[in-house]
Amino acid sequence: MSLSPLVRKIFLVDLIKGLKVTFNYQPPSEAITEQYPLERPVIFERYRGQPRLKVDPDSGASMCIVCNLCALACPEQLIVVKGERNPVTKRKEPVSWVYDLSRCMFCGLCAEACSTDALELTQDYEMALYSREGMVLDQAALERGQEPVRYVK
């Protein structure tokens, strides 16, 4: 530490230190690269990805009560919900759902506003498409959720 700058220069002390650092980083276990399709990345708990509409697991009925709060909360106004009151159960049920994913910025305000926790931004992230066609999701697509991508020839 107390070597004079001249001695450090002559014996290339700093260069050797640098060489040591890079040498020690060499074991492949040090590499932080993820081999993506082979190994799935760890997604953080609060990551907001593909939107999904939940259904009641017992009855299979949608948990959405068409309160329209999500549509009101959305800053992009990309959610349009229409519903009808079911005369038997006296519950409001969605008739048509439109969620335009191409305009979505994944702010999560809709999921926050949802009064029944029916709408949720999941941790699925493989949303890339070749055209805008499939980006407008209807109720069925939202309830189905995203199919896991498989890379098979």
Place this chain on the structure above:
Amino acid sequence: MLDAITNYLYSSATPGEAGSMFWATIYILLITIGVSLAVICMNWLERKILAHMQVRLGPMRVGPHGLLQPFADALKLLIKEDIIPQDSDKLVFWSAPVVVTMTAFTTFLVVPFGREHAVTDMNIGILFMLGVSSLGVLGIIMAGWSSNSHYPLMGSLRSSAQMVSYEVAMGLAIVCAVLMTSLQTGTGTLSMIGIVESQAQQHTWFIFKFFPLGFLAFAIFAIAMVAETNRAPFDLPEAESELVAGFHTEYSGFRWSLFFLAEYAAMLAVSSIAVTLWLGGWLRPFPNWLSGAAWDTAFSLVPALTMFVLAGLCLLGVVRMPKIPQMKAQTLGLLIFGLLLGFVGLVLLVPGVRERVQDIFWFVAKVAFFMYLYIWYRGTFPRYRFDQLMKVGWKILLPTGLGVLIATALWGLLPQLSSAVFGLLGVGGVLP
């Protein structure tokens, strides 16, 4: 005719010495293929090692652990469109990569891979090597000038300035080594084989001779050779962030790959000069400390063992491959590669092969160490500024080289000087 060809196999001379045209041609072909293969290996190793130093993985997809990546790249380069700029000097543009590649490969004529494993033993070997490799600068200037574009011209000017200034220091360091061959034995030599043999006679590698003078000369050469081959941290001619690619900016496809080939061949060539002059060429390590027939046999087993270790690493990789259908082909490929390496190891165990190959093995191992150093430097050091580069060359390496040269000469003359002094004082006969 056939006898003349087969007789050579029982002699222990280079094809040049034996005057055998046939075997010289075979050697030249073998060396050309060997150097090209080494460049391919170097391409893969550089990407892998550099990636690991930068906490990445490097190529992983083309073949197991990216082993086929260099071949994929070579194929891509070969089928690329060959572009010649409209306003370029067509003839010079065309001949520049040829000149660079030819000079880089011609130097290997005198590289001694073993006592009898060189194309020829030229009595001015080291001079020939320096002279021919310096001609490479001409090719670089031709490339930069004929491209008729700013970046290549800047790159080639930087390159020539750098190569010319570092050649001086490099030459001084080489003269030190040549001087060491003449000391004590009395007969100096410029022949590459002669230099290694004089190291064997003096029972020391020149890097350890006259400590620290041999080491200093070696250090000067080791720095100058990095600058000479335009590699990091002296890669100003190709400075990727400043000059796009330096002198070969306008080159594409096959011509560009010739420059690439020449660059790596030149790296191999200067590394083999360093190995020949200071690290004892094909001589095995510890010839004095671990001497005797038993140790000779033990060291002759090292090439085979190295191959077995590499094969073992491959098999370890096979075991550690992810067990999924997509990786089946890659796992199989790695297994085959590992078995191939193991087979080569077995062949190297055969006594006849063992005796002949160990010279080449030690030479290649030492050169490989230098190649690793090249990659290591590239992964570690930031690029020098141009004035710093010139300062290191002219103000530090050149005076140090001169000093080391004078000191080596004085040290070598010490016995004669002291006897002369003692003779004057009238106490002669004490020293031999």
